[in-house]
Amino acid sequence: MQNISTADSPRRRTPWWFHLAGQLLLPWVRIRRDPAEPTTLLKAGVPVCYVIERDGFSDALILDRACREAGLPGPLQPLAGTRRRRSVFALMRRDGWLFGRKRHRAPNGPLGQLVHSLEGMPDRDIQIVPVSIYVGRAPNRDSGWFSVLFSENWVMVGRFRRLLALLLNGRDTVVHFSAPVSLREVLAESGELPPPRFARKLARVLRTHFHRIRAAVIGPDLSHRRTVVDDVLRAEPVRAAIAATAAKEKISEAKAWRRAQKMMLEIAADYSHPVVRSVSLLLSNFWNKLYDGIAMHHFDKARAAAPGYEVVYVPSHRSHTDYLLLSYQLHMSGVVPPHIAAGINLNLPVIGPILRRGGAFFMRRTFKGNALYSVIFNEYMAQLIDRGVPMEYFIEGGRSRTGRLLAPRAGMLVMTVRAFLRAPRRPVLFQPVYIGYEKLMEGKSYAGELSGQAKEKESLLGLLKGLKVLRQRYGHVALNFGEPIELTPLLDAASADWRSASGDPDTRPEWLSGVIDQLAEKIQVNVNRAADVNPINLLALSLLATPKHAMAENDLLAQLELTRSLLLELPYSDRITLTPMDPAGIIAYGEQMGWIRRIKHPLGDVLDVEGEQAVLLSYFRNNVLHLVAVAAWVACCFLNNRRMSRASVQRLGRIIYPFLQGELFLAWDEAGFGTHLQATIDFFVRRGLLEATGDGRMLERGPGQEDGAFQLKVIARSLIQAFERYYIAIAALVKHGPHTLSGGELETTCTLTAQRLALLNELSAPEFFDKALFRGFIQKLRERRIVWTDDNGKLDYDSALEDMVRDARVILSREMRHSILKITPGGDRDAATEEPAAEPATPAAPAEAGDDAGAELHQRHVAAEHESHRAHPADAAADAGEETEGTQRDLPL
Template identity: 80%
Template sequence: MTSSMDTPPNRRAPWWFNLTGHLLEPWLKLRRDPAEPAALLKAGVPVCYVIERDGLSDALILERACREAGLPSPMQPLAGTRRRRSVFALGRSDGLLWGRNRQRSPKDALGQLARALEDDPSRDVQIVPVSIYVGRAPSRDSGWFRVLFSENWVMVGHFRRLLALLLNGRDTVVQFSAPVSLREALAEAGAIAPERFARKIARVLRVHFRRIRAAVIGPDLSHKRTVVDAVLNAEPVRAAISATASKEKISHAKAWRRAQKLMLEIAADYSHPVVRSASFVLSNFWNKLYDGIAMHHFDKARAAAPGYEVVYVPSHRSHADYLLMSYQLHHSGVVVPHIAAGANLNLPVIGPILRRGGAFFLRRSFKGNALYSVVFNEYVAQLIDRGVPMEYFIEGGRSRTGRLLAPRAGMLAMTVRAFLRAPRRPVLFQPVYIGYEKLMEGKSYAGELSGKPKEKESLIGLLKGLKVLRQRYGHVALNFGEPIELTPLLDVASAQWRESSGDPDAKPEWLSGVVDRLAQQIQVNINRAADVNPINLLALALLATPKHAMAEADLLAQLELSKTLLEALPYSDRVTLTPLDPAAIIAYGEQMGWIRRVAHPLGDVLVADDEQAVLLSYFRNNVLHLTATAAWVACCFLNNRRMSRSSVIRLGKLIYPFIQGELFLPWDSEGFGQQLQATIDFFVRRGLLESTGEGRVLERGPGQDDAAYQLKVIGRSLIQAFERYYITLAALAKNGPHTLTAAELENACTLTAQRLSLLSEQAAPEFFDKALFRGFIQKLRERKVVWTDDAGKLDYDSALEDMVRDARVILAREVRHSILKITPGGEDRQEADRDDEEAVRLAAPHDATPPDASPADLHARHVEAAHRAHLHEPVEPVAPAAPTDAQRPD
């Protein structure tokens, strides 16, 4: 690697250096990155290494890494110069425990090299930055004391470095960066003095090492005080402090102390030793709780992250979410993000630990406290400006139903505004789907949905909750979805968005639209990365039966159909599906305690008991969006034997905006129509539907048919959503226009659903969830189906009457009548019986002339009523003068 004419005598390293290296060798195990760094170097050009910190240990590690990689030794003289060694350090450490970073050496070395190149223009030297990390990734078997001496940002002294080597030396990483031609750098710098050139190169090298260290062990936020001071000295915060002092007539010093107190309440106090210690503890904790934690598509997320400010936006289903995400990221060699946590988790003992693990705390509401709002916004801006990865849950709280909640875009808005203020580093939002097979909070969720008040978090409650360690919770999946770049969204919203940069108070009119679209896309991408586990599939099948029971043969067939459907019509390329076959899925469900087997001479029956069935609804809702298209097609045949293909698709497109808003589906109206076509074709191939009339007419078999039974199980997974929609429409129509406010309608719908659940078969807890009714009412307003008059009451036109009529194609007559009877309000204006014929006409095929009903067709209705007794499906009686099969609800 050196020029032959200038190669100095081969001077060996001092005897004591070689002796120390031999003594230290058993304690060191090196991992080079890249594995073959020699490929980075230019042949024939002298090599000079630069390391971040001076010290004997780093020199020994570098010398051994170079020897093992076949690189020139750093201990030999540098060819063509007067330097006795081919290495220099950016800083020196003094002291036994903690060191002081002195920066004279690099400028002296670089100045000396620059002068050597000036003396001989034909010479060049390639500078190779080498980063050395001792104890970056202790193994799961590493002791607690070893973790405390892992690599961090603190400049340690000789004794602490020795302890780190003895404890963690076998986990040492030596990272070689691409070489820099000193000749080329000198040419680019122009005619400047060697001393000035040396300062410039030293500054560039320091920035380089800081970036590498930040990527490997995270940003330097070990001292909370530095961030606190930066926030309190920011112009927006200083202005807010002055405004508070003026408004409340208090001294500026008192207002400043209040801001400081708020900042200390909010800010994380990130500690690398605590993070590494927590990783060590959690590895044992997860082993007690879970049978395995899987990450899917993480390699894609890691590849997309470099160069971006990464914001992780996972689904929120359990308190374990934060810990699982941080643990898995740290275990995979990625920087642990700073996590926005609710102030309710800032408990004694627990709060400080979470804070040192990267949690920063926010209150549920910022209303009435302008100073708090400004301080918090500035803190988020500081994190983004420093390149700190963040994590927050845009649902605002844990989902109690298993569905994704409507997003609350407060943190998203703060992130976007912080980026607009200083768009130095592009922002990338990384959606993550977190899937469980059993939840620690399952019973409390069911209680809250049933009306019990939410228990406030407390240290005593946490200690009581340790009993969860006695149970096993199956497997957990973290699926990384398609990332979302912020810049393209801004480009679409406004070509001039960069003009608002630098103004911390800028709120352009297009900002709210960007934040809303971003929030929706995050939820869509989370759902597009769903993991379908065995419990999800069991819940989809068993909860579609009123008694939550199925014959084993039927359950095996239904599980096989569900898996085949998800494989044949993939929702997205990031959805993952359990590899277990149907028999293994049933066995696993029994092992987990979700279902029990009832032996019977005619064939075993698998049952989910009432309490388990309520909890299983959570896991059905996790993946309900994956089967929404199939469920809609199947719903069309719950009460109809025949429908035209065009009617199924037309009605599907009408109802789609409401299903899309509830389940965060990814298609537009035309895309959903194409999915419906593909699903219908799948059902025809499987024999669940028969296509006649050149594909224009669809028909299912009679109720006693196995294919019809499978179709009904699929359809019933979504039927309660349509019942909720009908309750809302019926309440509006029954009370009339200009009668109810949106809040009154929401309350009336909730009460109706609660009563209907008590009077009929047991419904899932979310059936009377106010949030779902609120979302549907909001979607009606967005679609201009209803609107608010001057008095704040809801008004509507004939479009609502059309929706009520269309709903009758899907819902059974008994369900419709029960809803109309229970719903509070005036006389029923709809007269359901009067419109039944119109609803049937809409569902019937218009392009085929079916034969008249035969006695066998009429008899099939009565046979269907007796078949599948455990389904308890209501079947409408057949009048003697019944219409033809094509026109009759079945």
């Protein structure tokens, strides 16, 4: 360990009574240094002077011991080159024995002495090292609740309370060493500032530093809930809204004010450090009963980016446990838990007050028709941001029932951005977080809701009934922190004079909606860029791609290995995490978790997913569908075609990509997509799934009986339902004709068609007929000006839409297209969507001898396994070497 000593410092013996006190304190205090090796922060040969926030005998003992253990210069030794008998001083001192009163030291005291010691000695410097000492910041699960009451907070306590804190919580002591400040450099930057004024300025800077560190470690000083409530009610916008309400409803302002106060008390959090610490003790046991482990990835990057910012956590929303998991993990990692925006439905008896004291503030589902409530909530948000309180909310608006990220709702983002514009003192940083599960407590209720059951309203009785979930195990949970997003650069790009929009709470500049849309999309993209791929995700991608959700063990092992290799060789982003399990371990884990079943067979075991489990498992496939979207697109091109050109795959990919990007929040622009598409094709060629001919311009897959063709089909079928949904929408619109359907009518038509198609084909993916997905696709058609609304509110479209219908022949089988056209209600415009008669095979890929339709029996698989190789009736013909009509279109493509 590096040992840095004070240059030329005379050694001074520490008083015997100080040594004795240190020995008495030794069994009660366990120190954790942050950073663990603070010697790396210091410059060798330069005298070190420590500054602590609060004066106290115990803090001096702790600091001396921490420095001794770290090999740092002792704080109780004389400071070289000065008259100071100690190398430490405090910004404020504590008076009183019980509660204590803080009194600031005169800034021209120790700091003035340090400044005078450098006068006339330009080569001399002093390193000032701020040191923060926290006793009992995070009691562990073995700590008693009484210990929590004496944990670190914002109150300047007296000596007796400090003694109790040491006895009860001394084993959870954190000593935080900040980077040293060169006194010489600060003096040079201050110019000709007189020493007394310079000392006062430096004292203010140090106090601000300690305040910021304390806020990051134990949370902001919220004083009392009443203070926040009063500040909101005194704000000018709220007072104006109260007066307007009184005038509109012809009631007294006093009555309107009481109504506003009631609303404010309904909303406001009542954050309590002791309650947070108490709940953390309970949650430790709760998580141990539910989960086998909770992992955080890239948290160090998130923590390093946070200082100096108002941090807004924007995680994916998949379970009610999202709230608790993130706050608990942040607290246990030494970061203050955020204030969380929660729906008013969670303000239940008993539970609501606990959540409120844990930082939850409650909001109604809608603000419509209640101008007073809207103004109060906006003002409360502005107060939190102005005070530097970290926040958390879910921009999806609700929990995802399908496993995909939902289209963002901009309400909370708008309030956050407008609050910042009003008082842009502290920059805002949005921190996306991906939360990944291996099993969900709400899984069965999600499946029921998607199949048409009404959502069960939250209640205390329902919560008590739900305690039976504690009997099950839910595997591992991953919290992956994505790349943070700064608000200021987005505003700078939108408007050079955005700062002029600040001050007026009612301002809504024209560029604001564009910034909000860009911010919302970027958050969702960055959440997806931080996905965690667990064993259940990989099993779902493979097994759900077969009609009977079954696969021979050897085939499943090969498919899992292929998917892992794809994700490793072509990483989606540098924040993606992938399970370290090998394919055999993944299968064993899936059996252990109860997701898959092994069927013994003399010719080789078969793994399958039973009935309802397939619906539940689709949730976990959808979590990571975006990671294999490009590979699935390439594979889809060869579902019904043996041969295609690279240019064909890329051209059609460019057409379809904006719709996939909007649905799956993909990370690339068009150029990036093209690059990744080429890399994916090269990967398939290296793996032997495709063969490149003609200088790499033509691509060909093997016949359906080969393993490579089977693996391509499995990858393709993870995405094929998205293209079937797209075809339903455009076919329905073209079939009805222009100026016939409104946007809402088209959504309803598509949903009904998809529901019927799912019944006829026994699809296990409830999101196939999710109305929101059709709405998103239609909206993307509008954005690209392929579809627009006429003066009568009906949809008109460009001729490109009919081209898209015809291009679908390359991807979708003839039988699937005919099924969709038959089911879809419409007028007499079948000519635009009618299918041509059977077309002759392209000479470039002749049928192989002996590879006819009668060769369906795979020589290496039993008949049941062979059936799992087929998704569409047309596959048998394509596998036999027959070219479908899609290949006919290769030449003009």
